[in-house]
Amino acid sequence: MLRFLSIIALFLLSALPTRAEEIVAGLSQNRVSITATFVGSEILIFGAVKRESPPPKDSPLGVVVVVEGPSAPITVRKKDKRFGIWVNTDAMELAAAPSFYAIATSNTLDNTISKLDDFQHLISVERSIQISDNPFNIDDPREFTDALIRIREKSGLYKRLENSVKLAQDTLFETRIALPANLTEGDYRTRILLTRGGQVTSEYETIINVQKVGLERWIFNLAHEQPLIYGLLSLVIAIAAGWGASAAFRMILRN
Amino acid sequence: MQIYLPIAEVSVNAFLLLGLGGIVGILSGMFGVGGGFLMTPLLFFIGIPPAVAVATEANQIVASSFSGVLAHLKRKTVDLRMGCVLLVGGLIGAALGVQLFNALKAIGQVDLLVKLSYVVFLGIIGSLMFVESLRAIMKSRKGGGVPKRRKHTWVHNLPFKMKFRTSGLYISVIPPILVGVLVGILAAIMGVGGGFIMVPAMIYLLGMPTKVVVGTSLFQIIFVTAFTTLLHATTNFTVDMGLAVLLLIGGVIGAQIGAQIGVRLKAEQLRVLLAIMVLAVCGKLGLDLLIQPAELFELGAAGGH
Numbered sequence: 282m283l284r285f286l287s288i289i290a291l292f293l294l295s296a297l298p299t300r301a302e303e304i305v306a307g308l309s310q311n312r313v314s315i316t317a318t319f320v321g322s323e324i325l326i327f328g329a330v331k332r333e334s335p336p337p338k339d340s341p342l343g344v345v346v347v348v349e350g351p352s353a354p355i356t357v358r359k360k361d362k363r364f365g366i367w368v369n370t371d372a373m374e375l376a377a378a379p380s381f382y383a384i385a386t387s388n389t390l391d392n393t394i395s396k397l398d399d400f401q402h403l404i405s406v407e408r409s410i411q412i413s414d415n416p417f418n419i420d421d422p423r424e425f426t427d428a429l430i431r432i433r434e435k436s437g438l439y440k441r442l443e444n445s446v447k448l449a450q451d452t453l454f455e456t457r458i459a460l461p462a463n464l465t466e467g468d469y470r471t472r473i474l475l476t477r478g479g480q481v482t483s484e485y486e487t488i489i490n491v492q493k494v495g496l497e498r499w500i501f502n503l504a505h506e507q508p509l510i511y512g513l514l515s516l517v518i519a520i521a522a523g524w525g526a527s528a529a530f531r532m533i534l535r536n
Numbered sequence: 537m538q539i540y541l542p543i544a545e546v547s548v549n550a551f552l553l554l555g556l557g558g559i560v561g562i563l564s565g566m567f568g569v570g571g572g573f574l575m576t577p578l579l580f581f582i583g584i585p586p587a588v589a590v591a592t593e594a595n596q597i598v599a600s601s602f603s604g605v606l607a608h609l610k611r612k613t614v615d616l617r618m619g620c621v622l623l624v625g626g627l628i629g630a631a632l633g634v635q636l637f638n639a640l641k642a643i644g645q646v647d648l649l650v651k652l653s654y655v656v657f658l659g660i661i662g663s664l665m666f667v668e669s670l671r672a673i674m675k676s677r678k679g680g681g682v683p684k685r686r687k688h689t690w691v692h693n694l695p696f697k698m699k700f701r702t703s704g705l706y707i708s709v710i711p712p713i714l715v716g717v718l719v720g721i722l723a724a725i726m727g728v729g730g731g732f733i734m735v736p737a738m739i740y741l742l743g744m745p746t747k748v749v750v751g752t753s754l755f756q757i758i759f760v761t762a763f764t765t766l767l768h769a770t771t772n773f774t775v776d777m778g779l780a781v782l783l784l785i786g787g788v789i790g791a792q793i794g795a796q797i798g799v800r801l802k803a804e805q806l807r808v809l810l811a812i813m814v815l816a817v818c819g820k821l822g823l824d825l826l827i828q829p830a831e832l833f834e835l836g837a838a839g840g841h
Contacts, residue, residue: 316540320540428832462538508773
């Protein structure tokens with residue numbers, strides 16, 4: 282037993298010294314409240330590199346910040362020309378794709394993190410998109426995931442913000458990530474990774490909680506928990522508005 | 537002013553929605569169409585998810601049709617009896633249409649069928665109406681006296697005759713019920729109130745006077761879309777109250793204005809304008825099918841159609 286413990290202790294000790302640098306980070310806010318007038322939000326992510334020994338001179342320091350929204354299954358459809366008209370021909374179901382994805386790096390992505398570490402730590406958005414069972418009727422699944430990324434990048438939901446993490450004296454860093462107005466509710470996983478020569482040396486993870494509040498919350502809950510009442514209420518509002526406008530116009534026309 | 541919609545989960549400009557509601561409301565009041573076939577594509581265009589757009593649109597049509605019907609009721613241009621007969625047919629048709637829709641969905645390609653039926657029906661109805669109303673305008677320009685409207689056709693030889701006093705008709709209830717069923721089926725498949733099919737059907741198949749047609753069509757549309765709204769709210773949770781309120785504020789005001797414009801225009805002019813609008817939408821949808829889209833891929837909710 283003693284021998285077993287000492288082996289573990291030895292193992293831990295030998296592992297520790299490689300963690301020469303550690304990341305300490307904070308967020309300007311851990312909570313984003315969606316109200317009726319929500320127009321998006323900007324999160325400031327900042328921190329410092331904590332180290333006990335002088336920093337290595339040979340390999341450059343890098344910081345990668347990843348903010349990832351809740352994932353949901355999605356269908357990607359492709360149009361093709363059949364009998365002279367453009368119709369949906371192929372469709373691919375993706376098991377999960379993040380609703381929001383932003384990567385900010387202190388240099389270009391390739392210069393900040395190596396391909397291997399990108400793969401291991403699931404950094405690039407491609408790694409977070411899960412194809413369910415490999416679809417047998419699709420020749421080129423890659424085409425569909427590329428299309429998803431292209432469409433979401435265009436609408437500002439997926440972002441690659443290279444050279445946007447500011448590093449000061451190889452110690453302090455900060456970046457700003459804008460969350461768009463069309464946010465989905467849920468927990469936004471936020472990761473901050475420290476790299477040396479492209480290799481991840483330290484990682485910090487936290488959650489940004491995005492939630493509807495006030496009237497938005499009330500409407501959303503009612504719609505899902507009491508759908509019949511919600512539907513009837515929608516109709517009552519519609520009828521009342523229709524009657525109100527009619528009555529108002531009658532008064533205007535009479536005068 | 538940007539506003540975040542709780543169900544659609546997007547942020548849009550409130551004034552844009554008010555304006556869209558207003559324009560579609562004006563058309564609705566003028567022509568007796570719900571405006572769904574115009575509003576739904578417009579909502580897609582500003583980034584509202586399709587499922588939410590279709591469901592919320594139904595709710596908004598309830599409001600603008602109700603507002604429009606009140607204006608028409610005051611002028612006694614609603615044939616309530618005819619409206620009820622059409623409604624009976626409409627509800628039967630809607631139930632059949634939903635079955636048909638689900639059957640087609642199982643085969644796949646329901647999207648294409650919806651689009652093609654839009655193009656075909658809008659095209660046929662639009663061109664028929666256009667030609668007919670142009671002819672009527674020419675005739676009235678020449679000053680050829682009162683046009684003979686009531687022709688005696690096979691429609692008048694069917695049993696179960698009923699007196700529709702407001703329309704000045706004494707016809708069998710079978711044709712109105714059949715028209716109702718047909719419109720109901722199409723409405724369920726195409727996801728609209730069906731006014732744009734109902735209005736020409738009433739004019740040309742039933743021989744109702746144009747003035748009465750608009751109010752009667754709106755009357756029937758209220759019930760069909762109210763039913764649709766409840767169905768969407770309880771099964772798909774896709775009715776967005778915030779979006780609906782903004783659209784319907786614009787919509788009800790627009791419907792009142794539209795009804796006023798409608799009284800000042802001649803029946804033939806009204807029909808020619810509706811025909812042009814129907815043809816324009818048809819042309820747009822047809823081109824979408826023919827021209828290669830800039831983005832070949834599109835995203836949709838999983839499992840949806």
